[in-house]
Amino acid sequence: MxxxxxxxxxxxxxxxxxxxxxxxxxxxxxxxxxxxxxxxxxxxxxxxxxxxxxxxxxxxxxxxxxxxxxxxxxxxxxxxxxxxxxxxxxxxxxxxxxxxxxxxxxxxxxxxxxxxxxxxxxxxxxxxxxxxxxxxxxxxxxxxxxxxxxxxxxxxxxxxxxxxxxxxxxxxxxxxxxxxxxxxxxxxxxxxxxxxxxxxxxxxxxxxxxxxxxxxxxxxxxxxxxxxxxxxxxxxxxxxxxxxxxxxxxxxxxGWIAPQAQAPITERVRQVVGVSGSCSPVTAQQLDWADANGFRTLPLDATKAVAADSWDAEIARAVTAALGVLSEGQSPILYTARGPDDPSAHVLRPAVEAAGVTMEEVNDRIGNGLGRILNATLRETGLHRGIIAGGDTSSHAALAMGVYALTAVAATVPGAALNKAHSDDPAHRDLELALKGGQMGQPDYFGRIRAGGQDIASTI
Missing domain, CATH: 3.40.50.10840 (Putative sugar-binding, N-terminal domain)
Structure with missing residues (x-):
């Protein structure tokens, strides 16, 4: 209506x-x-x-x-x-x-x-x-x-x-x-x-x-x-x-549109893959929850992004680590910082200044690299549900995925739904992506995405 x-x-x-x-x-x-x-x-x-x-x-x-x-x-x-x-x-x-x-x-x-x-x-x-x-x-x-x-x-x-x-x-x-x-x-x-x-x-x-x-x-x-x-x-x-x-x-x-009905949900899955470039304490709490609920969080060395060669090596290492976590039945989330007080959040800028590059260039490289990690891990395993956390991160990471459009599939929390990804790449025919700003979501956000918006109580 x-x-x-x-x-x-x-x-x-x-x-x-x-x-x-x-x-x-x-x-x-x-x-x-x-x-x-x-x-x-x-x-x-x-x-x-x-x-x-x-x-x-x-x-x-x-x-x-x-x-x-x-x-x-x-x-x-x-x-x-x-x-x-x-x-x-x-x-x-x-x-x-x-x-x-x-x-x-x-x-x-x-x-x-x-x-x-x-x-x-x-x-x-x-x-x-x-x-x-x-x-x-x-x-x-x-x-x-x-x-x-x-x-x-x-x-x-x-x-x-x-x-x-x-x-x-x-x-x-x-x-x-x-x-x-x-x-x-x-x-x-x-x-x-x-x-x-x-x-x-x-x-x-x-x-x-x-x-x-x-x-x-x-x-x-x-x-x-x-x-x-x-x-x-x-x-x-x-x-x-x-x-x-x-x-x-x-x-x-x-009365021009009907009151919103119950938001849609979709199927739960056993495993997802996530990447995070957020420094938010909200995301840090979500990473803590994830570690206690069937996920495994893996730190990335963002200082490697000051140079393309060292960042490529870090990306390759991260993909290998993520595949290892998946083989053990858990869901990996790879992150650059665990909140604003994480020591890694304070060493990046000095590393950037020492290398003589711009922070914008390094941030772009980090975001793109997180997308490459997610893309490679999903392709290698055939899994079809991924999570990208961090507003600036998501922009660059999503562009690295070979996707041209998103449509909303399932609600989790307002502002951070699970989406159907549309791509001309047959490997991404069933791809689903959740994009989460640093400030968005409850502590169990990653679990909600794994559960497709359903009650997470029985999710492994």
């Missing part, structure tokens, strides 16, 4: 990393709006393989790139999204606003997008209660183990190795990346019936980017209403998957 909505795609989006892109595709699909995520602008032939799409996504790597890179690579992507004629065109960012003036610049992405779409305003929707992200008076909060933190005091984001957050006010943070006027429609106006007046006032005062507070389901739907009812042709919008959650909440409130 989608009465009241226009025909064809409703949202076309580009994600600045792969995990967030997959989370957006998942949100739409499980709400009854079939979507596909492509790893490059899809060809007409590829699109024809997915009839009836209501969401069309392109996964990218802009979060780990410079504004100069964006100037070259984003315009053709934006043009491809514009050609879909979707009412909403979404530049998808991380729900923890990972960005800086020199890398992953959300401001640069907005400036480039406005040069193509030319809308009179840009909605900014970052919060998403389903994944424990909240925005109040323009400040972003995220929870860890049930405890809420302002983003600049968040135990991970305040210490992020690439884009540490020193400011929770998203307007102030974004103002370092763009000269466009930024303002807020706050949750108080939304909950007191004054959102339209506040919106009009902020716009009249010259705001070009309007950040929308979200603290609960009521304000989520109200944010979706503000975007949908004030949209212009091919409305360019920026935000996390919270934008899709907001639109869905509004569509459901209007």
């Amino acid at each position: 989608t009465a009241g909505l226009p025909e064809g795609p409703i949202v076309a989006f580009y994600g600045d990393d792969f995990t967030g892109s997959a989370a957006t595709m998942e949100a739409l699909t499980f709400a009854g709006l079939p979507s596909a995520l492509f790893f490059a602008a899809p060809t007409a032939e590829q699109l024809a393989r997915f009839p009836g799409l209501r969401g069309i996504g392109i996964a990218g790597i802009a979060r780990s790139q410079t504004p100069a890179w964006m100037q070259t690579h984003l315009p053709p992507v934006y043009e491809a999204l514009r050609e879909t004629a979707a009412p909403i065109v979404h530049y998808k960012i991380c729900s923890t606003f990972d960005s800086a003036p020199h890398v992953g610049s959300i401001g640069a992405a907005i400036d480039i997008g406005q040069g193509i779409f030319g809308n009179s305003w840009v909605p900014l929707v970052t919060a998403a209660p389903a994944i424990h992200r909240y925005q109040a008076f323009g400040n972003l909060f995220a929870t860890v183990a049930g405890r809420g933190f302002r983003l600049d005091r968040h135990p991970t984001m305040s210490r992020h190795p690439v884009t540490p957050m020193h400011e929770a006010d998203l307007g102030l943070h974004l103002a370092q990346q763009t000269a466009r006027a930024i303002d807020v429609v706050d949750f108080v106006s939304m909950k007191t019936g004054q959102a339209d007046a506040e919106f009009a006032s902020r716009r009249a005062a010259g705001a070009e980017i309007l950040s929308l507070d979200i603290v609960d389901q009521e304000t989520l739907a109200e944010a979706g209403r503000l975007v949908w009812e004030n949209r212009e042709y091919c409305q360019f919008a920026v935000g996390s998957q919270g934008l899709e959650y907001a639109l869905i909440a509004y569509f459901q409130k209007r």
Whole structure:
């Protein structure tokens, strides 16, 4: 049931990393709006393989790139999204606003997008209660183990190795990346019936980017209403998957789509293979759980990635180790760091500086290498379910897998579903991939993927 909505795609989006892109595709699909995520602008032939799409996504790597890179690579992507004629065109960012003036610049992405779409305003929707992200008076909060933190005091984001957050006010943070006027429609106006007046006032005062507070389901739907009812042709919008959650909440409130049914599950398997480039304490807890529940975690020496030859040797060693674990009936997860306090997380940068290479080059090499490890291990064993943890990691690792698109198969936790991988390679005909951002998932996440979203209690 989608009465009241226009025909064809409703949202076309580009994600600045792969995990967030997959989370957006998942949100739409499980709400009854079939979507596909492509790893490059899809060809007409590829699109024809997915009839009836209501969401069309392109996964990218802009979060780990410079504004100069964006100037070259984003315009053709934006043009491809514009050609879909979707009412909403979404530049998808991380729900923890990972960005800086020199890398992953959300401001640069907005400036480039406005040069193509030319809308009179840009909605900014970052919060998403389903994944424990909240925005109040323009400040972003995220929870860890049930405890809420302002983003600049968040135990991970305040210490992020690439884009540490020193400011929770998203307007102030974004103002370092763009000269466009930024303002807020706050949750108080939304909950007191004054959102339209506040919106009009902020716009009249010259705001070009309007950040929308979200603290609960009521304000989520109200944010979706503000975007949908004030949209212009091919409305360019920026935000996390919270934008899709907001639109869905509004569509459901209007009765245009049915309330979400129980999320789908799929078959459980005995073994999976995982790779992780995340330094998050959330992922560290998940690795600890995995070691106690039929997995075996294997450390990688990321300093080997400062040179191609030594990294190739480390990849070969890792594949051999993973195959050995599988032969013993366990599931291997290969990781570069076990949380932000892992000693390995503190030796990489000195090694990079000593080698005279850039951190960006090494990070790209690490991500690509993790994909090669996963690809080789799955091919050698014939297993068909893999896990990639880490937002920046997933972008490069997934590209190394020879896959051109993903569609959501089974829910595990919001924002980190199990996906069907689509490839022209016969060896990957049955491949399933889960892409998990560093902050996403409960401690038993790896078990949930192994169980296909089913109850993990009886999983080996």
